[in-house]
Amino acid sequence: MTLDKRIYLDHAATTPLDPRVLETMLPYLTEFWGNPSSLYLEAREARRGLDNARKTVAETLGCKTQEIVFTSGGSESDNLAIRGVAYGNRRRGSHIITTAIEHHAVLHTFERLEKEGFTVTYLPVDREGFVDLKALEEAVTAETSLVSIMYANNEVGTIEPIAEAARIVKERNPHCVFHTDGVQAVGALDVNIDRLGVDLFSLTAHKFYGPKGFGALYVRSRTPFLPQTLGGSQERDRRAGTENIAGAVGLAKALEMAYDEFEQRNAHSAALRDRLLTDVPRFTPKVRINGTTDLDRRLANNASFAFEYVEGEAILMALDLAGIAASSGSACTSGSLEPSHVLTAMGVPLEIARGSVRLTVGKDNTMEEIDRMLEVLPNVVARLRSLSPLAGAAEAARAGTGRG
Numbered sequence: 496m497t498l499d500k501r502i503y504l505d506h507a508a509t510t511p512l513d514p515r516v517l518e519t520m521l522p523y524l525t526e527f528w529g530n531p532s533s534l535y536l537e538a539r540e541a542r543r544g545l546d547n548a549r550k551t552v553a554e555t556l557g558c559k560t561q562e563i564v565f566t567s568g569g570s571e572s573d574n575l576a577i578r579g580v581a582y583g584n585r586r587r588g589s590h591i592i593t594t595a596i597e598h599h600a601v602l603h604t605f606e607r608l609e610k611e612g613f614t615v616t617y618l619p620v621d622r623e624g625f626v627d628l629k630a631l632e633e634a635v636t637a638e639t640s641l642v643s644i645m646y647a648n649n650e651v652g653t654i655e656p657i658a659e660a661a662r663i664v665k666e667r668n669p670h671c672v673f674h675t676d677g678v679q680a681v682g683a684l685d686v687n688i689d690r691l692g693v694d695l696f697s698l699t700a701h702k703f704y705g706p707k708g709f710g711a712l713y714v715r716s717r718t719p720f721l722p723q724t725l726g727g728s729q730e731r732d733r734r735a736g737t738e739n740i741a742g743a744v745g746l747a748k749a750l751e752m753a754y755d756e757f758e759q760r761n762a763h764s765a766a767l768r769d770r771l772l773t774d775v776p777r778f779t780p781k782v783r784i785n786g787t788t789d790l791d792r793r794l795a796n797n798a799s800f801a802f803e804y805v806e807g808e809a810i811l812m813a814l815d816l817a818g819i820a821a822s823s824g825s826a827c828t829s830g831s832l833e834p835s836h837v838l839t840a841m842g843v844p845l846e847i848a849r850g851s852v853r854l855t856v857g858k859d860n861t862m863e864e865i866d867r868m869l870e871v872l873p874n875v876v877a878r879l880r881s882l883s884p885l886a887g888a889a890e891a892a893r894a895g896t897g898r899g
């Protein structure tokens with residue numbers, strides 16, 4: 496099957512590079528390849544490209560240009576934010592807080608800091624994936640130097656009440672720094688820094704039709720911060736290394752387009768998502784929706800399901816053969832039988848969590864593609880269940896012929 500006939504429903508994993516973004520980037524790979532720290536023409540153009548990109552990012556977030564640090568993507572932004580503040584603000588205390596449902600770029604960084612002597616609180620979430628704000632309020636003490644709570648979850652699309660969480664933290668301890676992983680939120684939600692009230696915000700270009708391997712970290716002025724990559728004085732001494740100008744220009748163009756086309760992209764995604772959330776359970780028995788059904792508090796592009804008596808991985812392989820790309824949720828790395836830490840934290844029973852499939856739509860998906868998905872998926876699930884001894888045993892138990 497050729498790639499153009501395939502149906503791509505995994506936009507939370509990554510998005511294709513928009514041709515308009517590529518076009519903006521190309522001159523910075525072919526013509527203006529100079530080192531922006533140098534003084535000649537090639538360098539000056541590169542510098543101009545970098546400065547303009549930073550200006551666009553700052554305008555979108557509503558912050559100052561000097562508060563933007565360019566990085567190699569979401570993982571680096573998260574690592575830099577968390578380690579940078581944990582060590583930069585250590586004199587205020589070594590208690591740090593995050594949630595149980597963060598991306599591994601955050602969770603593994605907290606686990607490492609725990610090994611390095613920090614005390615970590617992992618906040619619980621409810622069945623829909625919302626962080627427990629009462630637990631947050633109780634957890635913040637005078638010793639707490641950092642709180643990191645994601646803006647929107649990559650597996651189940653739950654949108655966390657970040658502004659409220661930041662307010663609670665600051666009321667309890669004004670010296671405590673607040674970071675949010677905004678990777679899945681950019682293009683889908685309001686990212687104005689002052690309305691959110693956060694001190695650090697991570698983002699990455701490839702989730703909104705920009706290039707992979709390029710991101711940014713917003714760092715509020717005067718935030719206690721210890722750089723993690725040492726060398727030259729780039730990024731105002733906060734992240735050394737010759738800048739990736741094409742990446743910066745691409746990120747800025749993609750960001751600008753995401754907010755210029757914000758209403759129409761999100762309305763389009765929501766229509767496709769709503770169809771999936773309504774019709775997948777209608778056409779397939781024994782399926783649950785993962786995450787919230789309060790659609791205003793769920794990312795417009797996310798539909799996640801747990802199918803009973805079948806492995807998510809098996810569904811994905813069958814969908815792939817039928818020309819459809821989907822995901823089992825980022826935590827379920829191929830070959831691993833570990834259930835997703837997000838679903839586990841939400842209290843989804845292990846045997847059900849294993850049948851999870853995440854469908855994330857994008858601006859170029861069509862309703863015809865969703866129709867096709869709705870034709871294929873129920874058949875795939877029915878066929879796999881007919882082969883599953885678990886489904887057979889449960890059916891027999893229900894019919895009273897088995898021993899349960």
Ligand SMILES: Cc1ncc(COP(=O)(O)O)c(C=O)c1O
Nearest residue numbers: 568569570598600649678679699
């Ligand atoms: C919520 C979240 N944070 C961080 C990342 C990591 O971003 P990157 O792939 O740019 O390193 C991702 C990517 O899947 C994500 O979904």
